[in-house]
Amino acid sequence: MKGILLKELYLLKKHCMIPLFCLLLFLVMAGASMGEQSMMVFFPFMYASIIPVTLLSYDEMHKWDEYARIFPYTPAKLVLSKYLVGGVLQLAVTLILLTISAVKMAMEGEVQVLKLVAMASLGLFIGAAFGGFNLPFMFRFGVSKGRIAYYATLALGVGGCLMAAALFDVSFSPEFFRVLSVAMPVLWLIPILLAVALFVGSYFLSVALYKRRYR
């Protein structure tokens, strides 16, 4: 496992410095926009979830995906390396964003812990959902075909949700979340638990699909 992770680090250092720098910029922008009900807060989580896919695309481009199979790496370990990179990035994004936001709140007078927890909780969920949904397609079909499958499913999913929201008149206003967070702070644990469950479930699905790809 150490060997694969070291290879991922070399790949990140060589090919992902610009995406990582962009991620840092988005984090600063997201931190600055805290408290303005902006979706910008969640963008770094989504952006970070794409970096493991970028690593996978380099693996394919360099033919490492095929070559790696001759080494004593199990399919589970090959898949796990991408999930670990994704997980570590999500946690790093959370920590940095929490720090920037807390500093900003402190400078403005009051650190609103509940708001920070809500942001981190929803952010982690969004990041895990994006990454967790994305990666199984990539491991099954490869990055090029996987992206098509991913976008098609995403379009269907989002379209379905929008239709359901329209049909049942659901309104996810900021006020709705504010009331919810004040009334039941413990509820913010649910997205975190869901994020973990999603990510772990997605990992096992990816391992199964990766094995099928080469049978």
Added chain:
Amino acid sequence: MNHALELKNVTKRYKDFTLQGLDLTLPKGCIMGLVGENGAGKTTTIKLILDLISLDGGEISVMGLDSRKDSSAIKELCGIVPDEIGFPQGMNALQVGKVMKHTYKNWDEQAYKDHLTRFGLPEKKSFKEYSKGMKMKLGIAVALSHNAKLLILDEATSGLDPVVRDEVVALFGEFTREEDRAVLISSHIVSDLEKICDYIAFVHDGKLLLCEEKDALLAKYGCWQGSRAQMDALPAGAVCHFKETPYGVEAILSRAALSEDVAIAPLNMEELFLFKIKEAKK
């Protein structure tokens, strides 16, 4: 356990191709050449040995280990060189060494450095700047640096120039000086295999046409040149295969059917390979 590799009735079915009931045995201390045209089933056989694809029937054991159950352990014991080496382009040989150090339990850093020096591979030049020959040499250096017992090479020499190919082929001969080691090398360049192999296996259209000791083949067959009339005068059953050229006839003769006074040259494996394929197509 005297066999490095044993395949029993190995079968793999695809929509348009089937590898049928392959039986192969590679004793320790030996080199086996797996010869076949493109698409004959050589790479499929190697993928099955390494459990890279699923087996539809039969059994494979590598150094006494079951290829299905002990896949990771087998990969520790095997040095594998495919036809294309796929290290990440931005990495250099030093970084490859560091990754491999954490990949193989028996990684030998000194052996790796010695191979890099021997092959003249620059340690800090990135992989993408390597020539095809250099990339292949790096793959071979990795395969030889973790105390592998079985070296498996899939068309590893096909893209190399004759000088590098000769150097690399000699290295495989050195590898089997220790008797607990063996080499399986697949290629369609029969002349490479002829130089170093102890055993020759011909695969055609998913079937094993022949698997024998090279010396036994040399003792069994020989090459002969003459006129058509001279050939017709040879004993019945002596001519296994012949082709007519503007200068006469070239034939593969069975030594067993000949009297000692007929002078024949050592067997040319390529001719035998072509003969076996033509025979199989009949």
